[in-house]
Amino acid sequence: MTSPSHQAPNSLEARDRRALVHGLTNLSLHLEVGPKIIESGQGVWVTDGDGKTYLEGMSGLWCISLGYGQQRLVDACAAQMSKLAYYHLTNHKAHPAVIELAEKLLEIAPVPMSHVWFANSGSEASDCAARLCWYYWNAVGKPEKRKFLSHEKAYHGNTIASASLSGVAYAHKGFNLPLEGFLHVRKPHFFEDAQEGETEAQFVARLLAELEARILSEGPDTIAAFFTEPVMAAGGVIVPPEGYFDGLQALLKKYDILLVADEVVTAFGRTGNMFGTTTMKLRPDLIVCAKGLTSAYIPMSALLINARIFDAMAEYSDRLGIFGLTMTYSGHPVSAAVALEAIAIYEDLEIPARSASLETTLLGGLRARLGNHPNVGDIRGVGLLAGVQLVSSREPRRFFEPFVGFGARVAALAEERGLFVRAIGDTIAICPPLIISEDEIEMLIDRLGQAVETAAAELDT
Ligand SMILES: Cc1ncc(COP(=O)(O)O)c(C=O)c1O
Numbered sequence: 171m172t173s174p175s176h177q178a179p180n181s182l183e184a185r186d187r188r189a190l191v192h193g194l195t196n197l198s199l200h201l202e203v204g205p206k207i208i209e210s211g212q213g214v215w216v217t218d219g220d221g222k223t224y225l226e227g228m229s230g231l232w233c234i235s236l237g238y239g240q241q242r243l244v245d246a247c248a249a250q251m252s253k254l255a256y257y258h259l260t261n262h263k264a265h266p267a268v269i270e271l272a273e274k275l276l277e278i279a280p281v282p283m284s285h286v287w288f289a290n291s292g293s294e295a296s297d298c299a300a301r302l303c304w305y306y307w308n309a310v311g312k313p314e315k316r317k318f319l320s321h322e323k324a325y326h327g328n329t330i331a332s333a334s335l336s337g338v339a340y341a342h343k344g345f346n347l348p349l350e351g352f353l354h355v356r357k358p359h360f361f362e363d364a365q366e367g368e369t370e371a372q373f374v375a376r377l378l379a380e381l382e383a384r385i386l387s388e389g390p391d392t393i394a395a396f397f398t399e400p401v402m403a404a405g406g407v408i409v410p411p412e413g414y415f416d417g418l419q420a421l422l423k424k425y426d427i428l429l430v431a432d433e434v435v436t437a438f439g440r441t442g443n444m445f446g447t448t449t450m451k452l453r454p455d456l457i458v459c460a461k462g463l464t465s466a467y468i469p470m471s472a473l474l475i476n477a478r479i480f481d482a483m484a485e486y487s488d489r490l491g492i493f494g495l496t497m498t499y500s501g502h503p504v505s506a507a508v509a510l511e512a513i514a515i516y517e518d519l520e521i522p523a524r525s526a527s528l529e530t531t532l533l534g535g536l537r538a539r540l541g542n543h544p545n546v547g548d549i550r551g552v553g554l555l556a557g558v559q560l561v562s563s564r565e566p567r568r569f570f571e572p573f574v575g576f577g578a579r580v581a582a583l584a585e586e587r588g589l590f591v592r593a594i595g596d597t598i599a600i601c602p603p604l605i606i607s608e609d610e611i612e613m614l615i616d617r618l619g620q621a622v623e624t625a626a627a628e629l630d631t
Pocket residue numbers: 231232290291292293294296325326327328399403404432433434435460461
């Protein structure tokens with residue numbers, strides 16, 4: 171990024187700046203500073219163009235759950251490409267890999283599910299989930315149930331509907347979003363949003379009362395569904411407090427509002443169970459999966475649909491003459507073959523149980539190293555998903571002003587020390603590949619610890 175060879179006109183860095191658009195990036199700044207180019211990966215490690223290695227503490231974008239260099243996935247991909255590189259699912263066609271994958275997902279589903287719809291990314295699958303909610307309510311003669319509820323700071327994707335479901339300003343500003351009828355309610359973030367002296371139970375009761383008031387003011391007959399992540403990842407690794415989801419689900423039942431669980435980050439072992447739905451005791455009508463489904467080796471997402479919705483879809487499509495949702499690559503055989511092999515690996519390596527048992531190593535280790543640091547306010551998480559929230563003062567609790575950029579500084583210092591983590595404001599997100607060893611977790615904690623200590627020392631200078 172800085173050495174003279176990276177400035178040469180024919181360097182990869184210069185070519186990147188001339189040709190590529192990068193997401194979640196200041197594009198003007200990127201034209202100046204260029205990219206860090208990652209060239210290879212093995213296990214939990216990646217190597218950049220200068221030969222420097224980094225512990226991939228974020229699984230890329232919360233996705234490469236089985237780490238790099240999984241030969242079984244490479245072989246499954248090659249074998250399927252040789253046998254049947256492509257087929258589609260329209261007009262009554264199918265192929266073996268996708269049938270087997272749908273059956274497997276229904277077998278491991280955390281609540282009874284009836285059928286599976288496939289797409290190519292988490293955004294698309296969230297988008298399809300919203301479409302299916304509308305289709306369902308039209309099918310059963312309640313077309314006025316059209317609005318969606320989701321949390322502030324939720325992330326459900328970046329297509330027009332899924333960005334509208336997302337509760338983050340960066341997905342909206344400048345893009346004429348969110349669309350009308352996509353409503354956001356307070357996030358269940360006790361550490362950040364609890365009032366002075368409020369207990370967790372009081373906080374939960376307040377949020378649920380606010381939610382019920384919102385449902386009533388909007389009109390329950392106008393609300394199609396509530397979308398939630400079991401643990402809110404990109405919003406800052408927010409683990410909803412005890413009782414929140416029970417109360418939320420009681421309200422949804424009372425007002426006949428569907429529940430969509432966005433398991434794009436949490437499915438396939440991340441939280442200590444195969445699905446976050448189990449960990450957080452959810453009873454969703456639809457479950458969105460992506461990322462870990464193929465361990466990011468190839469794009470694919472899946473939407474698990476319960477019988478209530480599927481039966482209505484089947485009947486309605488008969489009345490309309492067709493189920494009009496289609497995508498060229500829905501259920502792509504190569505992606506399906508890789509997903510089947512990924513699930514086989516999750517099962518063979520007992521990955522969910524592994525995440526559950528390594529929770530203490532990760533969270534306990536972070537607490538031992540950083541729990542008493544004056545700039546660490548909260549360390550939270552579940553399984554192998556953790557957030558370290560940085561504060562300007564613990565007692566009394568004071569958050570940094572955004573212009574300080576403390577979280578970003580910590581992430582940059584971690585990167586200098588060979589560790590990739592993500593700063594979400596001042597929360598450092600940690601989501602390593604699920605095959606990480608205890609030694610590697612300790613290395614991760616040590617490098618992050620050094621980064622926090624160095625950033626804090628800089629504050630004093
Ligand atoms: C919870 C959640 N839902 C949906 C998405 C969107 O998935 P994709 O980026 O594959 O479109 C993401 C991506 O980070 C996510 O974290």
